[in-house]
Amino acid sequence: MKRTIVITMLIWAGLFVSHAQSLRFDFGKGKAEKGFLKVLPETVFSQELGYGIDLGTKVVANQSVGKAALTDGFLTSNQPFYFSVKLPEGNYNVKVWVGDDQGVSDVAIRAENRRMFVNRLQTGKGKHQLVEFTVNIRDSLIAGSRNKVRLKSREYGYLHWDNKLTLEFNSTQPRINAIEITPNKKAVSVFLAGNSTVVDGAGEPFSAWGQMFPYFFKPGKVAIVNLAESGETLSGFIAARRFAKMLSLMKPGDYALVEFGHNDQKQKGAGVGAFTTYKKDLEYFISEVKKKGGHPVLVTSVQRRRFEQGRIVETLGDYPAAVRQTALEQNVPLIDLNAMSKILFESMGEQPSLLAFAHFPAGAFPGRAEAIADNTHFRPFGAYEVAKLILKGVRDAKLDLAEEIKATEPLFDPTQPDAYDSFYWPESPGRDATKPDGN
Template sequence: MKRNSFIYCLGIGAFAICSSLISCKTQQQEIQSSTYKFDFGTGKIAEGYHQVRPENMYDSAKGFGFLDAPELEAADRGGNVLENDFLSSKSPFFFTVDVPEGNYDVKVILGDKEGTSSSTIRVENRRLMVGKTETKSGEIIEKNFSVHIRYPEIAGTNKKVKLKSREHDYLHWDHQLTIEFNGDMPKVAGIEITPNNTAPTVFLAGNSTVVDQANEPWAAWGQMFPAFFEPGKVVIGNHAESGLTLKAFRWHNRLENILSMMKPGDYLFIEFTHNDQKPGNAHVEPFTSYQEVIREFMAAAKEKGGIPVLVTSMHRRSFDENGKIINTLEEYPEAMRQLAEEENVALIDLNAMSKTLYEAWGETESKKAFVHFPAGTFEGQEEDFADNTHFSTYGAYQLASCVVEGLKKTDLDLVKWIKPDIPTYNPANPPAFEEFYWPLSPRVSIIKPDGN
C-alpha cells in the first residue's frame, strides 16, 4: 500500500449451541465469567497467562493468534515477568481472540524498560480505542478500553443478520475480538480481556456516515466515538452499515439483533436520512412514514428498557456560489427535530453542527474532511477520489466531536461518562487537518461504500 504524501500528523472461549434457553443462559454466564490473559514475548510466562510468541499465528484450536502479522520482534529486558518482555513491529499488526458475543474491558500493557514506544490501538473494523500513546524510555503503562462484540446469529432465535457480501470479510462478524496495534513503534507486553456485563451499551443504528468503515481511506463518526468515553463505564456497539435505510435495517434483522442484546439502561442512537430520501421500496416521506418508522425503533428500544436518542444526519458537502451549504437532505432533519420534541426524546442536531463546520472550513479546506485524494494515493487507485458524502478519518473524527458536543447538551446520564479531558468542541473553529494523527491501517479499498 502506498502511504499518501501527507500521512496524518495527527482457556479461550467457545460458544456452543444450547438445547434450551435455560441451558444456553447458564452456559453463557459461565463463559462470560472468563478472563483472557496474554503475555507477549519469549521470556518467562506470567502465571495464569497464555504466552504469545512472534510465530503464533491464529489457530482455531488455541483460539488466539496473529492475523497476517508482519515481522515481529521480541525483546526481553529482565525483571517483572509480565512487563520484562514484549513484541513490537515497525508495521501494523493484528492480534485476534475467540470470544463470546458481549462487552469486554481490555487492558493493554505498553512500553519498554530500555527504550521508547508509540502506539495507536484500534479494534475490529478500525474502531478507534486509544489514540497516539507514547512512552518514555523505561516507562511501562496500562491503557484500558471497552469493546462490543456481536455475532450475526441472533441469540434466542434461529435467525441471522442478513449480511452484505462484503461484510463477510469484515473483522466484526467473525466471533472474534481483533486488536490492531499501529503507530511508529508499538511495544506490547500483555493483554487482559475481561467481560463487562454491567456497563450500559450505546447501540448505533445508521448508514455509511455512522458505520465502522473497514478500509482506508473511508471513515465514519461511529468508529471514532468509543475513544471519547471512560473505559469500563460505557460500551459503544456500532451496528450501522453502509447503504442502509430505516426499513432495510429492520429487513436485515439488524434492529432485532440489537434488541436481543439490549438491557435496561442501554441506549439506541438513530441516524438515518441519506438513503431513506431516495426513491424505491425503502423510501419514506419526512413527516409521515419517516417519523413512523423512527417511532417504531424508539418503541422497540423502550420496550427493552432502552433509551432512544435521535441524531439528525450531517449535510453532504455541497456549496453554493456564496460558500454556504446547500441543503440536499430536504425536510428530513426538521422532521426528526419535531419528532424528538413531540416524543420528549433527546436530540443531537448533527445536521445543524455540520453546516457550521463545513462553512468554517470552506469549499477547499472541507475536501480534507471527505474522501478527496488524487489518483495514485493508494495502491490500485487509478482515478481521483472525489466523494462528498463519505469522510476521511480526519472528517469522521470532527463529526464524532460534534456528536459528543451535542450529547453534552442533553440531560442523559451518558454525559457523565465522557472522558474529562475531552475539550469543548466548537464547529465554527475546528482543529486543523495537520493536527490530526492517524497512522494508516493496511486494509485499503478503492471501492466507494454503498450509499450516498
C-alpha cells in the same frame, strides 16, 4: 511440541468455559507472568488454538529481557499487526501494557473494523504504561430466535461479524507487553443505527463517526455497539434484522442513537417520504427501544459537502425536519447533527473542508487509478470531527451518558474545528479505497 499445544488448548478451554474469568496474554521473550499465556511470533491464530497473531501479519520479539515478568518482553513490527482472541459476543474490558525496558514505544490501538481506542500513546525509554478500554464484539445470530442479520456479501469479510476480538496495533514503534480481557456485563451499551456516515468503515481511506466514538468514553463504563451499515435506509435496517439484533442485545438503561436520511430520501413509491414512511419508522424505533427499557436518541442527518457562495446548501430535503418533529412529538432527545455539521463545515471553509472528506488525487490508492472526490463520506479526520459533534449533542441534551465521557475530553465548539495536522492517524492495512454504498 504437540504435547505443548494440547496443554495450551486445555488451559485455554478452561479459561474460555469460565467466561467470568479474565484471559491474559504475555507477549515476547522473558518469563511468563503467572496466569498469563505466552505469545511469541510463532503464536499464530487458529480456531483450534483460540488466540494468536492474526491476518497474516508478522511480528518480532524483544532481544534484551527486562526485569518484571509482565513487562520484560514485547512484540513489535514495522507494520501494523493484529492479535485475535476467540470469544462469544459481548462487552469486554481490555487492558494493554505497552513499553520497552531498553527503548521507547509509540502505539495506536484499534479494534475490529478500525474502531479507535488509543489514538497515540508514546512512552519514554525504559517506561511502561497501562491503557484500558471497553469494546463490544458480536456475531450475526439473533438470540431467542433462529434468525440472523441479513448481511450483505461484503460484510462476511468484515472483522465485526465473526467470533473473535481482533486488536490492531499501529504506529511507528508499537511495543506490546501484555493483554488482559475481561467480560463486562454492567457497562452501558450505546447502540448506533445508521448508514455509511456512521458505520465502522472497513478500509482506508473511508471512515465514519461511529468508529471514532468509542475513544471518548471512560473504560469500563460504556461500550459502543455500532450496527450501522453502508447503503442502509431506516426501513432497510429494520428489514435486514439489524434492529432485531439490537433489541436482542439491549438491556434497561442502554441507549440507541439513530441517524439515517441520506439513502432514505432516494426511496420512491406511493406515500413514501420524510413525514410519512420515514417518520412512521422512527416512531416504531422509539417505541420498541422504550419497551426494552432503553433510551432512544434521534440524530438528524449529517450534511453533505456542497457549498454555494461559501455556505453549505441543504441536500437532505425534509428528512432533518421530520426527525426534529418526531423528537418533539415523542418527547425524546435530539442531537441536531445536521445543524451542527453545517456550522462545522462552513467554519472549516470550502477548500479546507476537503481534508474532512474522501478527496484524493488519482493513483493515491492501489487499484484506484482515478481521483476520489466524495462529498458524503469522510476520511478519518472528518469522522473524528463529526464524532465530536455527536459528543457535544450528548452533552447539550443533558443525557446521563454525558457523565461517562472522559474527563480529559474538552467541550467542542463547531466554529473552532481542529487543525487537520493535529489529528494522528497512521493508516490501517486494507487501503483498497472501495467506496461505501450510498451517497
